[in-house]
Amino acid sequence: MSRTAEIASEHQFSADECDSLRRALLSWYAHHKRELPWRDIGDPYAVWVSEIMLQQTQVATVIDYYHRWLERFPTVEDLARAEREDVMELWAGLGYYRRARFLHESAAVVVDEMGGEVPRTVKQLKSLKGIGPYTAGAIASIAFDEPVPVVDGNVERVLSRLRAISGDPKATANQKLYWALAGDLVDPDAPGDFNQAMMELGATICTPQSPTCMLCPVREHCIAFAEGEPTEYPATAKRTRQRPMTVGTSVVVFGTGRAERFLVVKRPPDGLLGGLWEFPTVVDEDGKASSVDAYLEQCLATAGLETSEPNDLGELVHHFSHIRMTIRAEARRLDTEEPPEGAAEFDQPVDWVSRDELERLPMSAAMRKVLALYEQA
DNA sequence: AATTCGGGGTA
DNA sequence: TACCCAGAATT
Structure with a gap:
């Protein structure tokens, strides 16, 4: 027997267990x-x-x-x-x-x-x-x-506890195991409800931190519960640590009052925040904040934008799952009488939008924070 | 197998 | 803070 099959058989549900688990889970789901x-x-x-x-x-x-x-x-x-x-x-x-x-x-x-x-x-x-x-x-x-199974984060956790499965839940071997077990378990007569019941259990009862085992419909079948420390399973996933990134962002404004217009640039469709709009932003991958200001200045000048001296809006930190982004924000006013038709030197589409249009524009949470800084200033 | 993709809820 | 969420695509 292959190692994988060996591991699988070690955790496999018997026919009786399958039947009992299905009934208990579907009944609980119907009520709760x-x-x-x-x-x-x-x-x-x-x-x-x-x-x-x-x-x-x-x-x-x-x-x-x-x-x-x-x-x-x-x-x-x-x-x-x-x-x-x-x-x-x-x-x-x-x-x-x-x-x-x-x-x-x-x-x-x-x-x-x-x-x-x-x-x-x-x-x-x-x-x-x-x-x-x-x-x-x-x-x-x-x-x-x-009659097909699903395995999401909830199902991984529920199965890990039911069968006391250790190790990295995202590892290939464990993934194969979860899919095999879920495939055995799924009720062929009500696969949709069964799959949703597994996930619902994970979301409401068999939670990551403090599972409420006393309300669990399948605790009699749960090895982790029997062992006394259900939160031992699954092993905590190792996560990539946030890489630092520093960006400079300029809120470039033309006009005042109802005529006020903001310069926005559309990000390319792929990659971080793909397809969203933002205030003109330059990235300093090395995190050397001092160079960001000069780079941003040069970038705006290259785009043909004659602006006033920047008004410093300060710094803010925005956390992504994988990035710790420091945003140095500033505001500038356009000196010319009319806004340029475009800003052809930007690689991406640009536009001048009103405050109302800005509200409806697809922008990231980070840029909303920058806008809030501008409004305060 | 590891990394890249957001943002928010929650303890 | 740290963890995790009804993951998929890419390298």
């Missing part, structure tokens, strides 16, 4: 599930939207975005026809902006190449950008009743 807007809707497109939004994003955060999205893009055709700019506007603030771009592109593929029908199988679903193993399983089981 949270009422969420994407539950029991039967619309594959809406399920798809919800699952993309829920990637690495908590339920409470998603709900408002989900409602706004389906109001604006009720069908996959509506989304496929939409402008990228409108798509990004509705996604702004949710993070991982690639998800919005892929969802938009995949909607077009579904409409143009799949007859407008969301695919029903895991294989076909995974062929779409932005849909990986988890999301494919979720859509197939929830929207189409395909």
